[in-house]
Amino acid sequence: xxxxxxxxxxxxxxxxxxxxxKLLVPYVTAGLDExxxxxxxxxxxxxxxxxxxxxxxxxxxxxxxxxxxASVRALARGTTPASVLAELARADxxxxxxxxxxxxxxxxxxxxxxxxxxxxxxxSGAILPDLPIDEAAEWMSEAEAAGVDAVQLVxxxxxxxxxxxxxxxxxxxxxxxxxxxVTGERADVANSALVIARRCRSVTETPVLVGVxxxxxxxxxxxxxxxxxxxxxxxxxxxxxxxxxxxGAGAFIGSLREALxxxxxxxxx
Amino acid sequence: MTAATSMMGEPNEAGRFGxxxxxxxxxxxxxxxxxxxxxxxxxxxxxxxxxxxxxLLHSYAGRPTPVTECRQLSSELGIRLMLKREDLAxxxxxxxxxxxxxxxxxxxxxxxxxxxxxxxxxxxxxxxTAAALLGLECVVYMGEVDVKRQALNVFRMQLLGATVIPVTxxxxxxxxxxxxxxxxxxxxxxxxxxxxxxxxxPHPYPFMVRQFQRVVGExxxxxCRVILNGEDPDLVVACVGGGSNAAGTFAGFADTKARLxxxxxxxxxxxxxxxxxxxxxxxxxxxxxxxxxxxxxxxISAGLxxxxxxxxxxxxxxxxxxxxxxxxxAEVLDAFQRLARxxxxxxxxxxxxxxxxxxxxxxxxxxxxxxxxxxxxSGRGDKDVxxxxxxxx
Numbered sequence: 001x002x003x004x005x006x007x008x009x010x011x012x013x014x015x016x017x018x019x020x021x022k023l024l025v026p027y028v029t030a031g032l033d034e035x036x037x038x039x040x041x042x043x044x045x046x047x048x049x050x051x052x053x054x055x056x057x058x059x060x061x062x063x064x065x066x067x068x069x070a071s072v073r074a075l076a077r078g079t080t081p082a083s084v085l086a087e088l089a090r091a092d093x094x095x096x097x098x099x100x101x102x103x104x105x106x107x108x109x110x111x112x113x114x115x116x117x118x119x120x121x122x123x124s125g126a127i128l129p130d131l132p133i134d135e136a137a138e139w140m141s142e143a144e145a146a147g148v149d150a151v152q153l154v155x156x157x158x159x160x161x162x163x164x165x166x167x168x169x170x171x172x173x174x175x176x177x178x179x180x181x182v183t184g185e186r187a188d189v190a191n192s193a194l195v196i197a198r199r200c201r202s203v204t205e206t207p208v209l210v211g212v213x214x215x216x217x218x219x220x221x222x223x224x225x226x227x228x229x230x231x232x233x234x235x236x237x238x239x240x241x242x243x244x245x246x247x248g249a250g251a252f253i254g255s256l257r258e259a260l261x262x263x264x265x266x267x268x269x
Numbered sequence: 270m271t272a273a274t275s276m277m278g279e280p281n282e283a284g285r286f287g288x289x290x291x292x293x294x295x296x297x298x299x300x301x302x303x304x305x306x307x308x309x310x311x312x313x314x315x316x317x318x319x320x321x322x323x324x325l326l327h328s329y330a331g332r333p334t335p336v337t338e339c340r341q342l343s344s345e346l347g348i349r350l351m352l353k354r355e356d357l358a359x360x361x362x363x364x365x366x367x368x369x370x371x372x373x374x375x376x377x378x379x380x381x382x383x384x385x386x387x388x389x390x391x392x393x394x395x396x397x398t399a400a401a402l403l404g405l406e407c408v409v410y411m412g413e414v415d416v417k418r419q420a421l422n423v424f425r426m427q428l429l430g431a432t433v434i435p436v437t438x439x440x441x442x443x444x445x446x447x448x449x450x451x452x453x454x455x456x457x458x459x460x461x462x463x464x465x466x467x468x469x470x471p472h473p474y475p476f477m478v479r480q481f482q483r484v485v486g487e488x489x490x491x492x493c494r495v496i497l498n499g500e501d502p503d504l505v506v507a508c509v510g511g512g513s514n515a516a517g518t519f520a521g522f523a524d525t526k527a528r529l530x531x532x533x534x535x536x537x538x539x540x541x542x543x544x545x546x547x548x549x550x551x552x553x554x555x556x557x558x559x560x561x562x563x564x565x566x567x568x569i570s571a572g573l574x575x576x577x578x579x580x581x582x583x584x585x586x587x588x589x590x591x592x593x594x595x596x597x598x599a600e601v602l603d604a605f606q607r608l609a610r611x612x613x614x615x616x617x618x619x620x621x622x623x624x625x626x627x628x629x630x631x632x633x634x635x636x637x638x639x640x641x642x643x644x645x646x647s648g649r650g651d652k653d654v655x656x657x658x659x660x661x662x
């Protein structure tokens with residue numbers, strides 16, 4: 001393998017992880033309402049280690065009803081990839097930002113142009129759940145050239161050899177999908193979340209975050225016993241769809257932060 | 270088995286026809302697509318599987334379907350028009366060919382839950398039929414808009430024991446039904462077989478569905494040779510939504526000299542007006558806005574209301590082996606009535622698109638006098654009669 005270039009997203013996540021802290025990455029749908037950047041700032045201030053910025057897409061096949069609804073709302077407000085990146089460029093958020101969206105928006109713009117635009121907007125990572133590793137070579141090389149970490153996903157169905165290949169190729173972090181299913185809140189932690197985290201961590205030094213289904217502070221702690229942390233999407237977006245706003249978002253993410261820091265004390269900066 | 274055509278052969282190892290196709294699915298589904306690819310190849314190469322399928326196509330679905338020469342319409346238009354009568358297959362359309370193949374494959378793979386998406390309801394009805402026949406549990410996703418305009422087909426599926434789930438996301442038509450079927454499959458992949466109804470989706474679906482449909486083209490080629498004293502038609506025409514009946518038809522003629530024409534609806538002409546993109550697991554042509562959001566197709570026929578097209582059609586267009594034309598809803602309605610009155614056949618609105626283009630192209634001189642044309646009549650029009658009554662009143 002060539003010398004692995006670690007981008008600012010992975011650099012920050014590794015540093016925080018290596019300081020004994022569990023990683024917390026909330027997901028916010030860009031353009032959800034006029035003040036969506038205030039939500040991003042609020043969750044950053046509440047202890048997020050990075051923030052995922054969802055660029056809404058017309059056909060989000062990995063997303064359940066909550067994020068679908070957020071996407072529909074954002075699209076109805078006229079949100080586009082260009083408008084999101086223009087707003088992010090002026091956002092001045094303390095923590096690294098990674099966009100999460102679907103590959104067609106990148107393919108449509110062209111991988112080279114999109115990678116450059118992300119970097120110019122200060123985005124340091126990108127997650128494309130419908131671009132599996134077999135199809136990702138061109139995007140990954142453009143992303144790396146632009147200094148954007150191309151995050152890869154593993155799933156409970158990923159066989160061993162393939163899992164190793166994905167973990168080696170993933171930059172920023174390894175996104176471990178915790179269960180078979182689309183994004184959404186779940187009452188319990190799936191055993192598959194613990195298994196997939198364990199499998200990934202046994203083969204990579206790259207931070208391993210579990211996403212899909214992470215709903216409560218208690219669940220975040222349970223999962224982080226095996227992972228380097230969690231991604232939280234639908235549980236936050238549901239609160240936003242209910243009108244809770246930046247304060248509610250900050251309070252919820254703060255409660256997750258507190259639960260993780262209580263369980264792993266001495267991790268305060 | 271008839272000789273493989275060199276033109277419409279296998280996609281490459283990555284499941285691509287030229288630059289189109291591929292396998293752009295969430296990681297959870299990649300192993301399932303690989304498993305399906307292996308299982309399909311094994312089954313397709315297994316004489317026992319093929320004879321079981323052929324037996325069902327013959328004794329259950331009623332194959333071979335005939336080719337009918339349209340004497341009166343041909344004489345009016347100054348051409349020689351032959352129809353491949355998929356409307357006479359069991360369940361009333363070509364969809365049964367693919368579904369019987371995939372249902373047998375699902376059983377062979379030990380998957381007992383069989384899910385499908387449907388637009389007009391033809392693929393849903395065919396899926397429910399095959400599931401009933403082979404003892405599979407069937408769930409059909411159907412856009413809420415289509416549930417309303419194809420209420421009889423919904424009831425048909427329910428009579429056949431299927432569960433129909435109305436899809437309320439997006440435009441509530443075929444594209445959104447595929448999204449929800451994919452979401453179901455992401456969650457249920459270990460126990461569930463996803464039966465895609467057209468030559469769309471991740472590899473191996475576009476290839477596999479075309480192989481299950483190539484019986485249409487292979488039969489038609491032989492039947493045309495009998496009618497035309499050993500010669501092939503000059504022109505082969507089929508309607509294109511995702512493009513399964515066209516792909517099956519073209520597969521039988523791709524290595525002849527026949528001109529191949531696919532006919533899309535004006536409001537859903539992915540090959541005509543779309544650009545390359547990646548959606549529903551495939552790189553192909555899609556109707557998109559300037560940012561790459563997928564646009565909604567609009568057409569008189571629910572079965573063609575799809576903003577994309579199968580990747581092999583995008584490829585055939587790119588290399589010029591097939592051309593793709595589009596027709597308006599009004600032309601389709603005219604063609605529907607004309608076939609009814611001249612030949613005593615009520616076509617489904619989907620193949621009425623193919624006929625509409627033939628009529629226009631003949632008038633415009635794009636089809637020469639005396640040309641011999643094979644058109645696939647992919648389904649019967651009974652399902653559309655109520656809608657047409659409303660449109661004509």
